[in-house]
Amino acid sequence: MTELYDAPVAARDDNAPVIDAQDIRIWYGSERGPVKAVDGVSFSLRKGEILGLVGESGCGKSTIGRGLLGLLPPGAEMDGALRFKGEDLLALPKKEMFAKRGAELGMIFQEPLTRLNPLMRISEHFEETLRTHEKSIGKEEIQRRALEVLRLMGIPPTRYRSYPHEFSGGMRQRLMIALALVLRPAFVVADEPTTALDVLVEAQIIRILHSLRSEFETSLLLITHNLGIIAEACDRVAVMYAGEIVEIGDAREVFSDPQHPYTRELLRSTISLSTTGLNFIPGAPPDLVNPPTGCHFHPRCPDAMNICATRHPVQHAMPNGTRVQCWAADLAHGRAPDLTEDDTAPLVREEISVADEA
Numbered sequence: 098m099t100e101l102y103d104a105p106v107a108a109r110d111d112n113a114p115v116i117d118a119q120d121i122r123i124w125y126g127s128e129r130g131p132v133k134a135v136d137g138v139s140f141s142l143r144k145g146e147i148l149g150l151v152g153e154s155g156c157g158k159s160t161i162g163r164g165l166l167g168l169l170p171p172g173a174e175m176d177g178a179l180r181f182k183g184e185d186l187l188a189l190p191k192k193e194m195f196a197k198r199g200a201e202l203g204m205i206f207q208e209p210l211t212r213l214n215p216l217m218r219i220s221e222h223f224e225e226t227l228r229t230h231e232k233s234i235g236k237e238e239i240q241r242r243a244l245e246v247l248r249l250m251g252i253p254p255t256r257y258r259s260y261p262h263e264f265s266g267g268m269r270q271r272l273m274i275a276l277a278l279v280l281r282p283a284f285v286v287a288d289e290p291t292t293a294l295d296v297l298v299e300a301q302i303i304r305i306l307h308s309l310r311s312e313f314e315t316s317l318l319l320i321t322h323n324l325g326i327i328a329e330a331c332d333r334v335a336v337m338y339a340g341e342i343v344e345i346g347d348a349r350e351v352f353s354d355p356q357h358p359y360t361r362e363l364l365r366s367t368i369s370l371s372t373t374g375l376n377f378i379p380g381a382p383p384d385l386v387n388p389p390t391g392c393h394f395h396p397r398c399p400d401a402m403n404i405c406a407t408r409h410p411v412q413h414a415m416p417n418g419t420r421v422q423c424w425a426a427d428l429a430h431g432r433a434p435d436l437t438e439d440d441t442a443p444l445v446r447e448e449i450s451v452a453d454e455a
């Protein structure tokens with residue numbers, strides 16, 4: 098019975114996923130031992146699909162985004178299975194991964210890594226970018242494609258022959274995005290585009306994301322703290338906590354009927370704080386060198402049971418189609434038939450709360 102619910106989404110789908118990540122683990126070396134920044138994450142993305150990735154600071158969002166594109170810093174290690182259009186990216190030699198990254202895999206960074214050359218006109222930047230990957234492309238075609246992405250980013254065509262210094266900071270950032278998109282990558286990771294694009298209003302970003310999908314059929318992993326943008330722009334959403342995806346599914350379902358207590362806390366904290374951040378859930382995320390036993394969230398969870406402190410929950414499909422890694426959700430939906438009465442008794446915590454001490 099469980100097999101039916103747990104069949105991977107891709108297996109039920111006619112069109113194969115563009116990106117298929119299975120059991121991805123990424124860790125950084127540190128003096129205290131490996132920092133398990135991503136600990137067994139799986140998801141897939143179909144053509145034109147937008148998956149939002151949310152979670153508190155330090156939960157591993159940027160690490161997964163960089164890992165998918167082969168852009169981890171030295172000292173980071175990664176394993177698992179990562180397929181791009183069916184091809185195993187982790188098995189590719191570094192050089193081929195690099196070529197693929199430029200043409201088919203794109204990243205929109207918090208801080209752009211590439212710099213604009215002050216001596217080159219905008220038009221020349223587009224020529225250089227396009228010719229690196231499409232050697233025989235003509236000047237007219239370059240201009241046509243450049244103007245198309247410039248329009249998408251709200252930059253007037255009259256600026257095509259300008260120099261970078263003639264642009265404002267915000268415009269330069271949009272230009273960087275236009276340069277990334279002109280190659281029409283099949284898969285793009287956008288890491289906090291809102292902070293980089295603070296000059297753009299939310300509605301404008303959402304419009305850009307939608308045209309990305311409709312004009313280029315780009316699949317997008319969108320990392321942001323802004324749940325408003327996720328709700329407006331994403332098909333699906335994945336909620337990350339301490340290196341794991343604790344809930345993933347249709348964005349409307351996750352927002353209207355969250356199953357994981359962490360998702361509920363996240364939504365609640367965001368509603369009360371609006372746009373100022375997500376760090377107001379009581380307690381702090383765990384140390385990723387020594388994460389808590391059982392469920393990583395149990396020390397902060399309002400619904401924690403005894404089992405949560407000892408046994409790690411497994412991701413299960415819920416009746417609304419979302420996938421959730423939580424004993425309480427399992428119990429509520431008959432996904433954990435073998436739990437005893439002691440397992441499901443509310444967890445008695447040892448810590449004394451601040452209020453008690455005072």
Ligand SMILES: Nc1ncnc2c1ncn2[C@@H]1O[C@H](COP(=O)(O)OP(=O)(O)OP(=O)(O)O)[C@@H](O)[C@H]1O
Pocket residue numbers: 125126127132134152153154155156157158159160161170385
């Ligand atoms: N180069 C590195 N070396 C060692 N540890 C790192 C490195 N980069 C990130 N980490 C650690 O890995 C964990 C995940 O970091 P990551 O940047 O992926 O989180 P994030 O969810 O993107 O956070 P934010 O929302 O603040 O951007 C954190 O504990 C962080 O301290």
Ligand code: NI
Pocket residue numbers: 158159160288
């Ligand atoms: Ni990040």
